[in-house]
Amino acid sequence: MTSLETPALDTPLAAVSAELYFQIQQFYSVQMRLLDTGQAEAWADTFTEDGVFHQSVAPALRGRHDIAVAARRRIDQLVTEGRTRRHWFGMLEVHLEDDGVVGTSYYGIAMATPAGGQLQIYASTEATDSLVFADGRWLVRHRWVSHDATV
Amino acid sequence: MTSLETPALDTPLAAVSAELYFQIQQFYSVQMRLLDTGQAEAWADTFTEDGVFHQSVAPALRGRHDIAVAARRRIDQLVTEGRTRRHWFGMLEVHLEDDGVVGTSYYGIAMATPAGGQLQIYASTEATDSLVFADGRWLVRHRWVSHDATV
Amino acid sequence: MTSLETPALDTPLAAVSAELYFQIQQFYSVQMRLLDTGQAEAWADTFTEDGVFHQSVAPALRGRHDIAVAARRRIDQLVTEGRTRRHWFGMLEVHLEDDGVVGTSYYGIAMATPAGGQLQIYASTEATDSLVFADGRWLVRHRWVSHDATV
Incomplete structure (x- = not known):
């Protein structure tokens, strides 16, 4: 194989294009940088108005307001x-669901560094998202994050 | 540059398309999730029938059966x-070899979290794969994983 | 959505294609492997002749010669x-600037493993690059790396 031709997958993932995969990757980079730089309200705005953010270590948050309040705290x-x-998100898998919904699975790690101190990587997680496209951008309709420590 | 035009690379990597790169990324996400969720036999099935899985910390495993047995253990x-x-796999580099073989190089880290305990990231590795496309999906023909601790 | 169609983003990132994003990802994988395998001069050659490499923990390095000398040391x-x-680079965001310059933002972690010893992940960083395309390949014109410990 010395040309640009790429074989056609015969799996449930076949319908996903590089273009879609890249858009989701880029969305996650932008989304999580909002949270990591302290922009709680802008971060909550990457969920749908009635979006759900549910982690295995806390009660589910429903709607942008509650998501922003928890992030701000x-x-x-x-x-x-x-x-x-x-x-950090990694090991991303993107698939298509019905009615224009994009489903993803991915791993996450969370870390923090105190000023002048040592990096600590404190959590490994596995997550699944339901994403919808509205008004020219991707939004999270539902996010479930399972922390490995609580499995 | 304000349009979609992307310049043409003049390197050995030029023949690799975004579509191929994305397929390999997605393949790795799916493949390693099989292993991480305990599906030893399904994981072994992502190698060719005579596939080789060789790590610097263990003897080479040859064929799906031996790969599955070791993973199960x-x-x-x-x-x-x-x-x-x-x-986690990262820093992926994809290139084309002869006869339809796709070669990759990537870094890996392995981590584990005990129930209710602290995440431990215990190994950094560098790997190279030879991948072939058969029956509509990617398969690993040969994987070499060099653990940094054994360099 | 069961076909290949991908929606059109209506954001500043819309002009970036999967093809460009993939090229940058692959560039970073190749670039950093040069450094990690001890090829200081080849690594410096991935900057422009007058490229700047500036980290929050050190004075700015200007030009390939100074970048190579510091890397070699x-x-x-x-x-x-x-x-x-x-x-490792992750959470990559790619956007287009004026005059053919590609801007990126990404996270980085640095780790090291002593022979026969334990992996240590010692730094988390956030970086921004200005990249230009010349002679068929990507080059770093300016890299700013902010270490979280110095924020």
Whole structure:
């Protein structure tokens, strides 16, 4: 194989294009940077108006307002502690569901570094999202994050 | 540059398309999730019938049967220990070899979290794969994983 | 959505194609493997002749010569210590700037493993690059790396 031709997958993932996969990757990079830089309200705005954010370590948050309030509380805590937090997503798998919904599965790790201190990577997670496209951008309709420590 | 035009690379990587790169990324996500969720036989089935899985810390495994047996043994051990394991691949480089073979190089990290305990990231590795496309899906013909601790 | 159609983004990122995103990803994989395998001069050659490499923990390096000298010194130190270093980039965001310049933002982690010892992931960073395309390949014109410990 020395040309650009790429074989046609014969799996449930075949309908996903590189273009879609890249859009989701880029969406996640932008989305999580909003959270990591302390923009709680802009982060909540990447969910649908009635979006759900549910982690295995906390009750489900329903709607942008509740998602923003919880994010803001955590961000304020990190600021007080003088810690910079980062979320990494990896091992992304994208598939198509019905009615224009895009489903994803991915791993996440969360880390924080205190000013002048040592990096600590404190959580490994597995997540699934339902994403919808509206008004020219991707939005999270439902996110489920399972923390490995709670499995 | 404000349009969609992308310049043409003049390197050995030029023949690889975004579509191929994305297929391999997605393949790895699906493949390693099989292993991390304890599906030893399904994981072994992502290798060719005579596939080789060789790590610098163990003798080479040859063929799906031996690959599945070794994976099953390790999974049983993790279940007994109550630990959830995750493999992350990153810094992926994809190139074309002869006769339809796709070669890849990538980094890997392995981590595990005990139930109710602390995440431990215990290994950094560098790997190279030879991948072939058969029956509508990608398969690993040969995987070499060099653990940084054994370099 | 069961076909290949991908919706059209209506954001500043819309002009970036999967093809460009993939080229940058692949570039970073190749670039950082050069550094991690001790090829200081080849690594410096992935910057423009007058390229700048500026980290929050050190004075800015200007031009390939200075970049190579600093990289060589650090590599020699790692060899003396018997440690294998790895750089991972993640959460990549690619956008187009004026005059054919591609801007990126991404997270990085740096880790090292001593021979026969334990992996240590010692730094989390956030970086922004200005990339230009010349002579059939991508080059870094400016890299700014902010270490979380120095924020």
